[in-house]
Amino acid sequence: MIVVPFTLPSASVFWGGRRMYEDRAPDSVWLPKRRLRALKPVWEARHGGRADSEALGTWHCNGLVVRAAFDRLRAFDTGTGEQRWAWEVPGRDVLSAMADEVVDGVALLAHWPDTSDGRKDATVTALDVTSGKELWSARQNLEKLWPGASGLRPGTVALSGERAMVATGAGVVALDMRTGRSAWTVPHGRTDEAQIRAAGDRLVLVTRRAGTTTVRSVDAADGTVRWKKPMPVDGPVARVRIVAADPLLLAVEGEGRRGPNCVLRLDADGNAVAEISSADDTSIAPYASWVLADGRRRVTWAGDTLIAFVRLPGYDHLARLVGFSLSTGRHLWTWDDGRGIDALACHRGHVVALRHYEDEQEGQHVAWRCQAHVLDPADGHEVARRRLKVTRDEPYTMHLYGNRMLWVSKEGRPGTPPVKAFDWR
Numbered sequence: 023m024i025v026v027p028f029t030l031p032s033a034s035v036f037w038g039g040r041r042m043y044e045d046r047a048p049d050s051v052w053l054p055k056r057r058l059r060a061l062k063p064v065w066e067a068r069h070g071g072r073a074d075s076e077a078l079g080t081w082h083c084n085g086l087v088v089r090a091a092f093d094r095l096r097a098f099d100t101g102t103g104e105q106r107w108a109w110e111v112p113g114r115d116v117l118s119a120m121a122d123e124v125v126d127g128v129a130l131l132a133h134w135p136d137t138s139d140g141r142k143d144a145t146v147t148a149l150d151v152t153s154g155k156e157l158w159s160a161r162q163n164l165e166k167l168w169p170g171a172s173g174l175r176p177g178t179v180a181l182s183g184e185r186a187m188v189a190t191g192a193g194v195v196a197l198d199m200r201t202g203r204s205a206w207t208v209p210h211g212r213t214d215e216a217q218i219r220a221a222g223d224r225l226v227l228v229t230r231r232a233g234t235t236t237v238r239s240v241d242a243a244d245g246t247v248r249w250k251k252p253m254p255v256d257g258p259v260a261r262v263r264i265v266a267a268d269p270l271l272l273a274v275e276g277e278g279r280r281g282p283n284c285v286l287r288l289d290a291d292g293n294a295v296a297e298i299s300s301a302d303d304t305s306i307a308p309y310a311s312w313v314l315a316d317g318r319r320r321v322t323w324a325g326d327t328l329i330a331f332v333r334l335p336g337y338d339h340l341a342r343l344v345g346f347s348l349s350t351g352r353h354l355w356t357w358d359d360g361r362g363i364d365a366l367a368c369h370r371g372h373v374v375a376l377r378h379y380e381d382e383q384e385g386q387h388v389a390w391r392c393q394a395h396v397l398d399p400a401d402g403h404e405v406a407r408r409r410l411k412v413t414r415d416e417p418y419t420m421h422l423y424g425n426r427m428l429w430v431s432k433e434g435r436p437g438t439p440p441v442k443a444f445d446w447r
Contacts, residue, residue: 060409065103066439077418083124107154119178158202177217206245221267233258255282273308296351301344316419324399355402369422373397
């Protein structure tokens with residue numbers, strides 16, 4: 023990642039009793055004239071004219087930001103907020119899976135029937151993100167991998183290189199990304215759960231059966247299994263989530279009171295490099311579904327620093343971030359500003375935490391507030407802060423690029439913009 027050098031004289035200032043290290047802030051996230059003024063949206067996308075549903079996923083690619091609900095996807099121009107295209111989920115199906123990334127302008131998703139009626143088939147669809155046109159669709163038998171609940175099932179579809187990959191009940195099926203033609207299959211046998219994630223030429227496959235978890239590294243081009251190893255933890259595993267394929271990070275939730283609860287960092291050969299489980303005698307929460315609306319951001323990293331949440335006893339929200347060395351697992355820093363974090367992202371080597379909250383006095387509503395805190399991942403110091411002019415709509419997630427923040431709204435009520443944009447400068 024390239025960090026833009028800051029050109030103002032080296033100095034530190036205090037904000038609300040906290041020291042701000044302005045000299046470390048890149049020019050793209052901090053200018054003195056913006057210290058006190060709340061930033062207004064530069065544009066707000068129009069509501070769709072009907073009751074939009076809660077956001078389930080999002081992509082940012084090729085000058086577009088895509089917001090996905092259970093029944094449709096809408097793409098907006100990042101420069102103007104104008105809708106470029108909309109794609110309706112076919113028939114009475116519902117959106118159930120999305121690839122984490124767009125690759126070469128191609129996006130991958132899956133949709134199931136709203137009620138199964140005994141059906142096990144799902145439809146996997148590839149879209150051209152620029153136009154919203156469907157490139158191809160293929161039926162896949164997901165068997166036991168039926169989601170069983172509303173929302174997206176993580177780790178079902180993935181893209182890498184020229185391959186579109188799907189985790190089915192019997193194995194991983196790879197298709198040509200642009201044509202949908204079959205490329206290879208890697209069987210994984212009987213399993214209770216299978217998840218995949220890809221990066222570069224590596225596909226990571228994690229399967230779980232009766233408390234035993236197995237990790238495989240697969241060549242995304244030809245399906246060759248490079249290695250297959252049991253999960254290197256002590257104790258039964260209830261759930262695993264693939265945080266990233268490169269670096270290879272796994273969020274583990276143990277079964278029972280003695281089960282492991284941690285983030286594992288594995289090397290290229292599947293050996294454990296670091297096991298991260300707690301900071302300041304407080305356990306981390308990398309797997310809890312209630313941490314963030316955007317489940318992909320519950321654990322993130324910047325450079326050699328892993329950023330995660332830790333629990334605060336007596337609170338129903340998470341406000342404390344911790345940083346760990348990915349190389350050693352050592353606890354580096356803790357940051358807490360007292361309010362819950364609604365969205366988390368990394369931008370140009372920095373960590374951005376978004377807080378959206380209601381300001382009350384004597385139990386009466388005063389205003390809705392929002393602050394974006396920019397942290398140095400090396401030591402957790404807050405190097406910049408922005409105030410955003412907001413309403414009650416909560417963020418699902420945010421995308422940052424150049425000088426712009428794209429706010430994807432969690433809900434889709436009439437009068438609430440599905441996406442809006444703020445400029446850092």
